[in-house]
Amino acid sequence: MTAELKEPVYLEEKLKDIQDSGRLDFRSGSLPTWCPGCGYYSMTEGVTNSLNELGLKNENVVCVSGIGCASRFPFFVDVYGFHTLHGRTLPVATGIKTANDDLTVVVVGGDGDGFAIGGGHIPHAAKRNVDITYLLFDNGIYGLTKGQTSPTSSMGFKTSTTPYENREQPLKPLMMVLSYGASWVGQAYAGHQHHLAGMIKKAIAHRGFSYLHILSPCVTFDKTDMTYQNMNMAVRPLPEDHDSSDQMAAMIEAGKTDAPGLGVLFEEIRPTLSDNLDAIATSAGADIKAKTAQAAE
């Protein structure tokens, strides 16, 4: 077979193209420290591109994370960051957003961070409709602490803390957040980078609490279960006629965890926490319009 001759690609030119496109504007000087092949690499591209495409200024974005491999993310992006405690992303993010509505707040965390230790906070962030974006990276395992079982580990999965296999039924996070009242719910897969990037952009653009569930293989501690190979076979796009304004239809899709449907499961527009706090202030007699006008000056 004779190889076809192509125009040579000069790295510097390519780099200049990338730079000019603005795609590097949100990358920090630190390179990610994840294992080669980890699904988390997809978020660096996905988030930085989305922030760029949405035309946001770096200093007006805050990335809040918990503790875990996924939560290392803020160090790799050039925005304000708060690497908080294990499980405490959402209340910290709520505080930030309550203090300053002009900030775009993106929360990043793992499945253990969100649904084990931090599980008590998700219902409240969702019901309050805090205008933040929650990117939950589900690898079905505790990566940072080197491979223990997580609330989303599947039955029969062997980990260092379930050496005889996990006998607990995994949670169904999407059904949970839907019933909690999240106003935007979506699912993506780290192996489908392009789709993931688009979903992150939509999630950030949504006004209200957006929850994006991202299936993301841990190549180091999971060789059998949530591997790229298995996931590539399992995932599917949501049916074309899926009605994202229908919460019950979303519930049904959310329940199909053996064949995860990728896309926007549910979205609705309703007042955010800040809208409600402003309404309270107005009924208490404060002149909120004057306050915002003053702030804008």
Place this chain on the structure above:
Amino acid sequence: MTINGTDLQIAFCGSAGDGTIAVGDILKQAMAMAGYRVIAFDQYPAEIRGFGKCVSRTRVTGEQVYSMKQQTDILVSLDDSHAIPHASEVRDFGAVIYDNAPMSLMMEGEHISGHLQPGQIPYALPIREISERATGSNRGRNMVALGFVAGLYGLQQDVFHTIIARKFKTKPAAVTKDNTAAFDAGFDLGAGEFLFDEVSIGAPPAKAKHEARMLSGNSAVVEGCLDAGIEAYFGYPITPATTIMERLVTEMPKRGKRALQTEDEISAIAATIGAGYAGVRSATATSGPGLALMAEMLGLSVMAEVPSVIFVSQRGGPSTGMPTKTEQSDLNLAVFGGSGDAQRIVLAPTNVEGCWRCAGKAFEMAERYQTPVIVLLDLYLSNRYETVIVSPDERFEASSSKAMVPAKSGEKYQRFAKTDDGISPRAIPGQAGGIHTVTGLEHNDLGRPSDQANIHMDMSEKRHNKLSKAVDHPGITITKRFGDEGDVEVGILAWGSTFGESLEAMMLARDEGIKCAAMKVVMMSPLPEQPISEFMDSANEVLLPELNYEGQFAGIVSGTLGRPVNRLNMVPGTPMRVDDILNEIRRLAGREAKDAA
């Protein structure tokens, strides 16, 4: 001891539903309006329903005092079964006022008249009958009794009329009319009675230069927060801190500020820290169990150098403990709680005015030193009322932040830059040129995670040293000595609400000829070592009374300064008795202890 002519303590005692707390409230408002200094502490039953005991004690004085008196001058019984145990509180020639034909039939011994000491003056009145005659109902008994006290001691009738009208202004006009009629009927009766008591109330002191406000410890905290420009509040209800939150969620929205009830205390402080990171003044309030949940977050506030303000009103512990009882047993948790070396500022006001000042100063300090500041109250201080007079010129700094200086082009902003005072210029989200990530991991100047030995050692030192400036923070007295100057036989070191009883005991001891001084300590962490050492040097014996079992502050003082103190610890759930402190002073001074009268 008499203070500037007037010093009268009046206790109303009855069942929930007798209007006991209501008349106590009218009394303190009226006395404050008349220009006296007032301090008052009510006790409610722990249960919401039923006929539990209510006691409302009010001390009316010409000058500011710091505690309730051990002995009551006037006891009013609206329910003898509850009042009998309090009869022994009344001093010689003090008045005991009760109904001579009470609501229900009583056996001998159930009537308070059988429990009076010789020397106490009984006033058996037809309280119910007068109420029925004046208003057509027996529901005015409390007002008749209040009117009687006012008439007997010659208190200003018109001021009471004003306060009664104000209290019931949202109710139908008949309510004010009936309450006033009941009060007046009692007043006329009292004015006609002979006053055996040797103390009568003096004229109010010359009008204070500034307006007097009647505040509880918790409402003073709220005023302090508002005066300091609080922007965000997050809290989870818990006795005895709940009223702080209830007032803030009412008052803050009127000013366009945001207050929110969170799902738990971890979220409350997490959001407080989040808002602090975003650059606004934010706070939360809780009690011991909530503070225990917050401990991990306190460490984050320390490590990430993000300001936060936490009000803690202590109650009986450990665990759920005694929610409606007072105690000082969360000091160790406040000063040391959390993992690692997590130094923070802890302030403990000793009276209601101090609650206001510490609240405002907490925001200044949290911002200036980029650290958590805990303001430690207790149930006794949170719930007691005092007239507070502060000059309107006393204001809190609107901003105390050491702001980021934009980095020169090409240089990266260092959030945790080394500086002489250990305080690094701070950028907040939204500011261009200040982008950085804060973390609970140990980190370098830039905020990048690092576990190198030299970085951890340098940063630990930075976080420790920057707080040492707090003892010189302007506008707040962190220690103060009272009583005899120079060398003394006994020096009392006291903190929090127990300082009030300690001061009272110290003054009584001086009346007995014991050379004595007392020092209040308001800053519990970092410990103001120098003034405390000097005070201890001047005393033959140091006494440290506190309402906890093991002597938590005594442990900190003797551990830090390497010298012993005499501990006086008790956990009755009520304020410490002046007599108990006084006896301990006598003992340490080699005098005979005496039984309480």
